[in-house]
Amino acid sequence: MKISIYPTNDDMSRAAADLVAVYLSVKPKSLIVFPSGESPTGMLKYLIQYAKAGKADFSQCTIIGLDEWVGMDERDYGSCKHYLHTNFFDHLDFDPERVVMFDAKAEDLTAECERINHFISSHGGLDIMIVGIGMNGHLGLNEPGTPFDLYAHLSELAPITVEVGQKYFKQETALTQGITLGLKHFSEAKWAVLIASGEKKAGIIAESLQSEMSTAVPASILQTIKNARILLDEGAASQLKHSS
Template identity: 85%
Template sequence: MKISIYPTNDDMSKAAADLVAAQLAEKPNSLIVFPSGESPSGMLRYLVQYANDGKVDFSQCTIIGLDEWVGMDERDYGSCKHYLHTNFFNHLDLDPERVVMFDAKAGDLEGECERINNFIGSHGGLDIMIVGIGMNGHLGLNEPGTPFDLYAHLSELAPITVEVGQKYFKQETVLTQGITLGLKHLQEAKMAVLIASGEKKATIVAESLQGHVGTDVPASVLQNIPHARVLLDKGAASELEHIS
């Protein structure tokens, strides 16, 4: 696990975008997982800028969505799909066939998990899987207690996830379940990337990266991934020990 610390969130975001750009330059048809939420917003802005400037080409890659609130799609403000469409896809010349996301309104959600698992497996596995970290250490919607060996699955949302998740909506919204790629996907990705910013994430970042490895803190699985990359700004790294 390589931990890189940057002075600001903007510096961290640019570094994350540069990782994606380098991957696409090396392998244009890469399979890449992008998360939604606050953490990736700067990275996505840089990638849109790079694409508009001709510095990166998304035309041959395939993008996989990390997760979604069950019962929502891109028409629902606050959904993961809505976020990625609004902040990323709508600003790029993307073939819709190259965007693969969970249908969280599907009648057979277990079948959706199987569809995504099969898609990733049949396309040679993930090249980059980028995740943020929740206040309880969740990655995607892999909540505390999630086994490390799960692929895509349904999750019961933790109370803190429901509480924090309200910031994405215009009004209080009932959130009960999520559908998400699994921690096994992260471990098998050719490059697993965690991005985090801000002092509010410092405690859980330190616990995840330097504490006990166990399912009570899902992000601690990163300690089991030798090739993982962790990109932090100074605030998020402020409670780490012995890191320069």
């Protein structure tokens, strides 16, 4: 587990984009997981700049979506698909065949999880899996209590996730379940990457990285992942002991 701390969110975002660009230069056919939400927005802006400037080549890689609210797709404002299309895919000439995301409107969501699991395993596993962190320590929609050994699965959303999730929608929206890559995917990725910014995340970052590991705090799995890379701005790192 390597922790890197940057002065600002912008610096952290650029470092995350650099990490992706460097990996792509070594392995162009990578499988990369992008999250949605506030945390990756700056990183995606830099990656768009890099792609347009010829500093990052996405022509051979495959992007996999981290999660989705059950019952939503890219036409739903506030959905994870809508976010990634709006903030990334729509800005580049991206081959739709190289975008693999959950169909959260599928009739059989268990089969949908199996489809994503099979795609990942049949393509040699994930190269980079980037996640943010929820206020309750969730990664993706792996809520507190989620076993560390699960692959893609359905998730019953915690009350705080439902509450915080409202900020992504124009009006109050019923959220009950999510479909998400699992913590086992995260632990098996060649690079497991956490990005976080702001003092509001400082408490859960410190608890996840420096308190006893427990499924009650899903992000505490990072303590077991040797190849984990944790990118924080100074606000998010402000409660870490002996941070440097």
